[in-house]
Amino acid sequence: MTTETKNDSGRTGVRGIGLAALRGLALALVSLPGAVLCFVLSAVSIALIPIGVGIVTTPYVLTGVRAYANWRRVLAAEWGGVRIPPSYRPLPKDANPWGRTFGMLGDPATWRDLRWLPADMTAGFVTALLPPVLLLYPLEGFALAVGLWRVMPDGYWYGFVPVSDQTSALGAGVLALAVLFCAHFFTPRLLDLHFRLTRAVLGSHQGELTERVRVLTETRRDAVDTSAAELRRIERDLHDGAQARLVAMGMDLGTIEALIERDPAKARELLAQTRRSSAEALTELRELVRGIHPPVLAERGLGDAVRALALRLPVSGEVNVELPGRAEAPVESAAYFAVSEVLTNAVKHSGADRIWVDLHHAGGHLRVTVTDNGRGGAVIGAGSGLTGVERRLGTFDGVLAVSSPAGGPTMVTMEIPCALS
Amino acid sequence: MRVVLAEDLFLLRDGLVRLLEAHDFEIAAAVESGPELARALAELEPDVAVVDVRLPPTHTDEGLQCALDARRERPGLPVLVLSQHVEQLYARELLADGSGGVGYLLKDRVFDAEQFVDAVRRVAQGGTAMDPQVIQQLLARRSGDDRPLARLTPRELEVLELMAQGRTNAAIAARLVVTERAIAKHTANIFAKLGLEVSDDDNRRVLAVLAYLDHGR
Numbered sequence: 001m002t003t004e005t006k007n008d009s010g011r012t013g014v015r016g017i018g019l020a021a022l023r024g025l026a027l028a029l030v031s032l033p034g035a036v037l038c039f040v041l042s043a044v045s046i047a048l049i050p051i052g053v054g055i056v057t058t059p060y061v062l063t064g065v066r067a068y069a070n071w072r073r074v075l076a077a078e079w080g081g082v083r084i085p086p087s088y089r090p091l092p093k094d095a096n097p098w099g100r101t102f103g104m105l106g107d108p109a110t111w112r113d114l115r116w117l118p119a120d121m122t123a124g125f126v127t128a129l130l131p132p133v134l135l136l137y138p139l140e141g142f143a144l145a146v147g148l149w150r151v152m153p154d155g156y157w158y159g160f161v162p163v164s165d166q167t168s169a170l171g172a173g174v175l176a177l178a179v180l181f182c183a184h185f186f187t188p189r190l191l192d193l194h195f196r197l198t199r200a201v202l203g204s205h206q207g208e209l210t211e212r213v214r215v216l217t218e219t220r221r222d223a224v225d226t227s228a229a230e231l232r233r234i235e236r237d238l239h240d241g242a243q244a245r246l247v248a249m250g251m252d253l254g255t256i257e258a259l260i261e262r263d264p265a266k267a268r269e270l271l272a273q274t275r276r277s278s279a280e281a282l283t284e285l286r287e288l289v290r291g292i293h294p295p296v297l298a299e300r301g302l303g304d305a306v307r308a309l310a311l312r313l314p315v316s317g318e319v320n321v322e323l324p325g326r327a328e329a330p331v332e333s334a335a336y337f338a339v340s341e342v343l344t345n346a347v348k349h350s351g352a353d354r355i356w357v358d359l360h361h362a363g364g365h366l367r368v369t370v371t372d373n374g375r376g377g378a379v380i381g382a383g384s385g386l387t388g389v390e391r392r393l394g395t396f397d398g399v400l401a402v403s404s405p406a407g408g409p410t411m412v413t414m415e416i417p418c419a420l421s
Numbered sequence: 422m423r424v425v426l427a428e429d430l431f432l433l434r435d436g437l438v439r440l441l442e443a444h445d446f447e448i449a450a451a452v453e454s455g456p457e458l459a460r461a462l463a464e465l466e467p468d469v470a471v472v473d474v475r476l477p478p479t480h481t482d483e484g485l486q487c488a489l490d491a492r493r494e495r496p497g498l499p500v501l502v503l504s505q506h507v508e509q510l511y512a513r514e515l516l517a518d519g520s521g522g523v524g525y526l527l528k529d530r531v532f533d534a535e536q537f538v539d540a541v542r543r544v545a546q547g548g549t550a551m552d553p554q555v556i557q558q559l560l561a562r563r564s565g566d567d568r569p570l571a572r573l574t575p576r577e578l579e580v581l582e583l584m585a586q587g588r589t590n591a592a593i594a595a596r597l598v599v600t601e602r603a604i605a606k607h608t609a610n611i612f613a614k615l616g617l618e619v620s621d622d623d624n625r626r627v628l629a630v631l632a633y634l635d636h637g638r
Contacts, residue, residue: 275532282529286506295506299475299482304510311509312558 017135020188023079024131027194031072031128035121038065042114049101059100062110069113069202072120080195084203087210109204116201127194134183134190141176144169215394223395230292237288245281249274297336301326305336306357306368313343315353322360325420334396335368335416338389342370342412345385350374350410361420368414376408386412422545423449425467427458427484428503429476433528437471440531444538455483462491462498469545473528474504474511485511496520501544503528507554512631516549519628524550524587540587549587549627556585559634570634572614580607585630 038061045061048054066088076082089107091100104110140148141158149156149169156163158172159179252274259267289295297305303321310317326332339357346355352374359368380386380402390400398416424446428434431453438451450461454477462470470491476483488500501524502515515523524544530552531537540550560570560582573581583593590608594601612619617629 279529279532290506295475295504296508296510300510308508308510314561 017184017187020191021132021135021183024128024187024191024194027075027128027191028125028132031120032125034068035117035124038068039114039117039121041065042117046105055097055101059097059104062104062113065110065113065117069116072198073202076195076198080192082192082195082199084199085208085211087204112202112204116198119197119201123197124194127190127197130190131183131187134179134187138176138180138183141172141179145173145176219391219394219397222391226391226395234288234292237284241284241288242281245277245284249277249281252277293333294336297332302332302335303359305332306339306359309336309340309343310355310357313347313355315347315355317343317355317357319357320359323366323420324361327361327366327416327418327420331366331396331416331418334392334398335366335414338392338398338400338414339368339370341385341389341392342414345378346370346372346374346410349378350376350408352408352410361418364417364419366416366418366420369411370414371409371411374408374410375406376404376410377406378402378404378410378412389414422469422542423447423465423467424541425449425458425461425465425470426451426472427453427455427461427470427476427487428473429453430473433473437531440534440537441471441541444534446541454478455487458484458487459490462487463494466495469499469501469541471501471503471541474502482511485514489514492518492520492523497522497547499544499547500524501526501541501550503531507552507558509555509558512551512555516628516631521549521625521628522547525555526550526552527554539592543587548589551586551627551631553582553586556582559585559631570615573611577607577611577614580604581611581630584608584611585627585634587627 041061042058042065045054045057049058066086070086073084073086076084086109088109089103091103095103144152144158144163147169149163149166149172152163154164159175161168161171161175163169163172252270256267256270256274259270294305294308296308300308301323303319303323306321307319310319327335343355343357346352350372352372354373356371357368358371359366361367378384378386380390380400386400386402393400393414393416396416396418398414401413401415402410403413404410422445424441426434426437426441426448428437428451434451434453438448442448449465449467450457452458452461456478458470458472458476461467470488472484472488474482474485476487485502488502492498492500496518497520499522500515502511503526504511505528507525507527512525515525522544524540526537526540530540543550560578570578579597580593583596588596590601590604594604597604609619611617615630615633617633
């Protein structure tokens with residue numbers, strides 16, 4: 001946000017100044033009557049609540065005020081690059097006027113709106129009006145210098161210059177030039193100041209906090225769901241796989257014990273089978289372990305784990321790692337499985353014959369890019385594996401971006417905020 | 422033949438000691454942690470080291486690192502690495518110095534005592550013993566498209582797999598129940614199809630195959 005506003009105040013071209021002055025004029029013309037109207041209507045409507053009329057009118061008036069404030073929020077974003085997120089509490093759709101009135105009055109955002117109206121009709125109005133004034137006032141000075149002074153009555157003041165003859169009129173011209181010079185510097189800044197003022201009064205950090213809480217609630221629910229599903233899968237795999245095989249082995253060993261004297265040949269046959277069962281049980285356990293926490297990841301960290309992953313791909317992969325340390329185990333694990341899923345996707349759907357993976361850490365973020373030379377067309381959502389990846393990363397405030405034009409190439413970028421140790 | 426053994430799980434270590442002693446190996450030391458292994462390798466100068474990848478104190482790839490360090494100190498020091506899982510990455514690191522005398526096997530391979538002991542001997546004599554899983558991963562990766570590997574017959578692929586594990590023609594012949602001459606013919610065909618130089622040296626043979634599988638286009 002700050003960088004955007006800086007960019008705007010730095011824009012001091014002639015067009016920029018003209019535009020700022022024009023916008024300032026428009027804002028000044030709107031803000032004073034708009035704010036006054038909204039304020040008066042709100043005050044009257046709220047004052048009428050005790051006699052009942054206000055109960056009916058207040059929701060409509062306050063909705064109007066919100067619309068007006070929202071319109072100004074949009075202008076602040078479009079003209080000044082100043083984002084002011086609205087943070088009104090949602091009202092129940094079927095609420096009666098009573099509920100609506102007191103619901104709205106109980107919302108701190110409503111009171112912020114009402115506090116903003118007087119600020120907007122005074123300081124806001126001035127800061128909006130100054131840019132056009134700074135640009136228009138010099139015109140009068142120049143006109144005086146050129147000859148307008150002749151038709152003006154004696155003792156006419158332009159700024160602090162009394163205009164009575166050509167010399168003083170030229171003085172007014174010089175002052176006009178000075179004002180114009182100032183306008184060059186201040187016009188965009190004043191408009192910027194107007195928007196910042198709007199944000200200071202109208203904006204609230206509550207909105208961002210609410211959004212943050214919503215995201216956290218959502219990602220936590222996802223994380224809990226995912227880990228519960230994972231535990232169920234592990235339990236089922238153990239139960240149906242290794243555990244069952246070990247039971248069978250126990251039974252076979254019992255049979256062997258009984259057979260060893262009577263039928264050594266049969267016993268030997270069963271022994272071979274038992275050994276095969278134990279090998280299969282081990283293979284299953286190994287696969288299971290790999291699905292929970294891959295050994296290479298535990299032993300070597302993310303970089304080598306991804307390298308090992310690339311070695312297992314049926315297409316040729318190139319892995320570039322620049323990680324000066326290791327991230328926390330849960331982050332490493334999330335990143336690993338995310339990369340694994342993206343690679344699987346690429347192999348299955350892209351038709352690519354080359355894949356590049358790039359891992360690096362910069363600015364407090366772990367960034368992983370997976371690029372393939374396939375036919376593209378990958379999207380997040382619609383039951384694609386990428387949605388699962390997005391969720392997985394979401395738990396760590398990570399984000400996923402996919403660039404995949406039809407015809408390729410596909411580039412999947414993942415970013416997780418984390419520190420390396 | 423003197424062996425240094427490193428394995429942190431008591432049961433497995435005990436089992437390995439018994440297995441190796443039963444096959445006339447002399448256990449110079451049976452240790453349970455990385456630092457102990459490093460010391461044993463430096464002081465005892467064994468004929469072969471049998472090492473678990475994951476060892477205390479870090480429980481990461483301590484054993485593998487110790488083995489690689491020891492081989493840097495004493496090139497060609499025979500090392501057989503055992504692991505609960507096999508990873509091509511590690512196989513490549515072990516083979517990287519090109520001096521032979523390395524093995525990388527799944528722990529399960531001790532189930533077949535004869536083959537396991539055979540692998541230890543082969544490594545001790547400067548040969549290689551790569552786990553069939555490593556080889557299969559490599560073959561699966563390379564045979565998916567129109568690379569020269571696709572031109573091999575199923576039988577030749579079988580021979581290649583055994584060759585890449587580090588077996589001699591005689592051993593392959595015994596395994597596939599054919600004559601050694603037939604195997605020699607197969608290997609000649611394989612080398613021709615893959616464009617590899619023919620060599621009598623077992624070790625170079627495996628390295629060449631692996632290098633081809635790993636980087637060949």
